Amino acid sequence: MKFEMLCNNKVYVEDVALEVFNEFVLKTASTKSYKECVDFFSHTYEKNFPMTFIATKNEKLVGSVSLFENDWAEKKEATPWIASLVVEPEYRNQKIAEKLLTMAIAHLEKIGYEAVFLKTENAPNYYIKRGYQLIEVTQNSDGQTVYIFSKKCHG
Numbered sequence: 116m117k118f119e120m121l122c123n124n125k126v127y128v129e130d131v132a133l134e135v136f137n138e139f140v141l142k143t144a145s146t147k148s149y150k151e152c153v154d155f156f157s158h159t160y161e162k163n164f165p166m167t168f169i170a171t172k173n174e175k176l177v178g179s180v181s182l183f184e185n186d187w188a189e190k191k192e193a194t195p196w197i198a199s200l201v202v203e204p205e206y207r208n209q210k211i212a213e214k215l216l217t218m219a220i221a222h223l224e225k226i227g228y229e230a231v232f233l234k235t236e237n238a239p240n241y242y243i244k245r246g247y248q249l250i251e252v253t254q255n256s257d258g259q260t261v262y263i264f265s266k267k268c269h270g
Contacts, residue, residue, distance in 0.1 A: 116211070118218055121159045121167035121179070130176040131167060132156045138201045144257060162226055164195060168219050170202070170211050178202035180215040182223065187234055187263065189253075195223060197233040213245065224268035234263050 121131060132152035140147050159167040164184040170177050179201060186196035197219060202211045223231055235242065236255070239262040243249065247264035255261050 116177075116214075117171045118214055119169060119171075120161060120222075121156065121169050122161050124169070125157070127169055127171065127176050128156045129153055131169060131179045134176065134179060134201050134203070135181075135199045139199055166219070166222070168215050168222070170206075170215055172206070176203075177206040178211045178215055180212070180219055182219055182231070186232075190232070190263070193232045193265075195228060195231055197231055216245070220266065220268050228268050230265050230267050232263065232265050234261050236261055239264075 121127060132149065132155070135156070136147075136149045136152045139145070140149075140152065155165070156167060159165050159181070164182060166182040167179055168181075169179045179199065180197060181199045183196045183198045184194050185191060186198045187193070197216065200212055200215065202215075220231055232250075233242065233247070236259050239249065242262075242264050247266045249262060250265050251263040253261050253263065
């Protein structure tokens with residue numbers, strides 16, 4: 116298994132875009148197109164947002180996670196945000212998501228951030244078990260419950 120930043124291996128841009136499009140665009144009310152996703156992930160960086168981390172095995176993308184400057188319009192003061200964590204179904208339960216999150220948080224600490232935020236509609240227990248602090252429970256525009264978490268980047 117190989118873990119790295121997408122900006123250092125752009126051959127996976129379309130794979131990440133497709134993974135995120137299938138998991139987070141098609142399953143929501145988003146109107147973003149696949150082409151817009153490709154364009155978005157074509158512009159990920161090492162020290163500026165957005166940043167994307169990938170996991171590959173035998174040159175196949177198996178998972179990714181991104182860091183956005185903001186992922187919740189009502190929380191503009193909170194930055195940065197973990198977003199779009201996805202692991203291909205056949206590679207789940209192998210701690211790939213946990214390794215991607217650890218890598219992303221370590222990178223944030225290295226570049227000077229003290230904390231990170233995230234929101235989830237369907238996996239609050241996953242983050243609670245990994246030391247994230249629940250800071251708010253709210254609802255999105257569809258009336259779905261949204262859990263907002265934070266975590267210190269150190270310790």
